[in-house]
Amino acid sequence: PVTDGSRELHSLCAQLEFLLQFDLKEKRSFFGQRKDYWDFLCQGLARCRQEHEGIHFVTSLDKLKTPVGRGRAFLRYCLVHRQLAETLQLCLLDPESLCEWYYARSPFLSPKRRAEILGSLYELDCVTFHLAL
DSSP: OOTTOHHHHHHHHHHHHHHHHBBBOOOOTTOOBBBOOOHHHHHHHHHTTTTHHHHHHTTTTTTOOOOOHHHHHHHHHHHTTOOHHHHHHHSSSSSHHHHHHHHHTTTGHHHHHHHHHHHHHHHGGGSSSSSSO
C-alpha cells in the first residue's frame, strides 16, 4: 500500500494539483477569497446532484481554512476510497462548467486529453492508499 511517507504519493498529488490548477480562471468568492479547484469540484458535484461523502468529510475539518487545503484533503480522501477517477469524471461532464472554470489551454477541455487523464486515474483504483485523513 501507498502511505504518507511515499515519494510517489507526493509526486502524484503534486501532479494532480497541477492539472487541476492549470489554466484555471481566477474567480473570487463574495468575500474576495480566491477560488480554487476545490470550488470547481464542489460545484461540479453539486451540478450532478451527487452527494459526496468526501465533501462532507472535508468541510467538517475545522483546521482546513483555504480552498487549496480543502482540495488537497479531498484528493487524499478520494485516493483512499478509490473514488478519484469517478469523482473527477462527474465534474468534467458539463462542457459549459468547464469553460466557466478553465481557459482554453486546460487539458480538461480537450476530449482526448481528458480521456487520457481519466484513464490513468481509473488505473489508480487498483492501488491501495493508507493515508492519514
